[in-house]
Amino acid sequence: MREVLLTLKELQYVDNELQTLEQKxxxxxxxxxxxxxxxxxxxxxxxxxxxxxxxxxxxxxxxxxxxxxxxxxxxxxxxxxxxxxxxxxxxxxxxxxxxxxxxxxxxxxxxxxxxxxxxxxxxxxxxxxxxxxxxxxxxxxxxxxxxxxxxxxxxxxxxxxxxxxxxxTKLTKPILSTYERIRNGRGGSAIAFLINGACSACSSRVPPQRGVEIRMMNKLFLCETCGRILIYDPEKE
Ligand SMILES: [Zn+2]
CATH class of the missing domain: 1.10.287.1490 (Helix Hairpins)
Incomplete structure (x- = not known):
């Protein structure tokens, strides 16, 4: 699952770049x-x-x-x-x-x-x-x-x-369609990071136990408030 989450992060990065080009x-x-x-x-x-x-x-x-x-x-x-x-x-x-x-x-x-x-x-x-x-x-x-x-x-x-x-191609169809669905519903951003115990996109607090699980990167967790996929990235914290 860690690989999947990192791939999703990469995909979001590429999509952001494409969006920036489109905006130009x-x-x-x-x-x-x-x-x-x-x-x-x-x-x-x-x-x-x-x-x-x-x-x-x-x-x-x-x-x-x-x-x-x-x-x-x-x-x-x-x-x-x-x-x-x-x-x-x-x-x-x-x-x-x-x-x-x-x-x-x-x-x-x-x-x-x-x-x-x-x-x-x-x-x-x-x-x-x-x-x-x-x-x-x-x-x-x-x-x-x-x-x-x-x-x-x-x-x-x-x-x-x-x-x-x-x-x-590195992602399964269900994961990819979850990503696309969230991205379309959230103005192009499907991924958020766990930073200081909160969602980086909507700032809502993530329960500490859930935070621990997210840090382990073994499962796909969605922010309970904004619905984005929550990823832990030590560099962001
Ligand atoms: Zn959120």
């Missing part, structure tokens, strides 16, 4: 990811607006064609009006003219509304493009900074990862 990257990895997802969402909005504008433009030109036909039709009716012979014919053509005119009015109004809506959306598209470009620049800068930091720490990180792997 600071907020950059998160920043890069946040920028990427923000850009994706803006791009989506942009695509939607562009496709909506395409849709409305094509509807508008269809209506424009329809209007052209209606206007020709109207002229035809107006000519016919001069050639009518009976009142009944006159009334029928007048009704056609009225209906055509009101249809023209309706379509003209629709097209005016479409035009406004397309114009407004064009403005939004331009604004989105400006925002997207700004984000793109920011993302490039964050990526460059992150790559610089990673280039500096890459070799160190590789050595530590290899060390971690070789240390892990």
């Amino acid at each position: 990257k600071g907020d950059l990895p998160n920043r890069v990811n946040a920028l990427k997802s923000e850009m994706e969402s803006l791009q989506q909005q942009l695509d939607e607006k562009i496709s909506k504008n395409r849709e409305e433009s094509s509807l508008r030109s269809r209506q424009e064609n329809e209007l052209e036909l209606l206007r020709q039709q109207l002229k035809k009716y107006q000519k016919q009006l001069y050639q009518v012979k009976t009142n009944k014919e006159y009334d029928a053509i007048t009704l056609e003219i009225e209906e055509t005119e009101s249809e023209i009015e309706r379509l003209e109004f629709n097209n005016l509304e479409l035009e406004e809506s397309i114009e407004k959306r064009d403005q939004e598209v331009q604004e989105l493009e400006v925002s997207l470009n700004a984000l793109k620049t920011e993302l490039e800068q964050s990526k460059t900074s992150l790559e610089k930091v990673m280039a500096r720490t890459r070799d160190q990180e590789k050595v530590l990862r290899e060390k971690k792997e070789s240390t892990q």
Whole structure:
């Protein structure tokens, strides 16, 4: 068990070093990811607006064609009006003219509304493009900074990862998973030392009899207060 406890201590040391390296990257990895997802969402909005504008433009030109036909039709009716012979014919053509005119009015109004809506959306598209470009620049800068930091720490990180792997192979699965569980629950630290009869992590007193047992390093003991694995290291005392 002594070997296991010393290996755990070694593993904690390696994990601490890795954590320090990770901290050197600071907020950059998160920043890069946040920028990427923000850009994706803006791009989506942009695509939607562009496709909506395409849709409305094509509807508008269809209506424009329809209007052209209606206007020709109207002229035809107006000519016919001069050639009518009976009142009944006159009334029928007048009704056609009225209906055509009101249809023209309706379509003209629709097209005016479409035009406004397309114009407004064009403005939004331009604004989105400006925002997207700004984000793109920011993302490039964050990526460059992150790559610089990673280039500096890459070799160190590789050595530590290899060390971690070789240390892990010396431990059994249950011990390793206990260690990882405590480490995840305790902000990265799973190991505490017995120093002057107390836990070095949470300072709570360890009963003297338990202290004696911990010093013997024959068994794995957890701090009753913080749950970390308690190890005795004469150098620490
Ligand atoms: Zn403790």
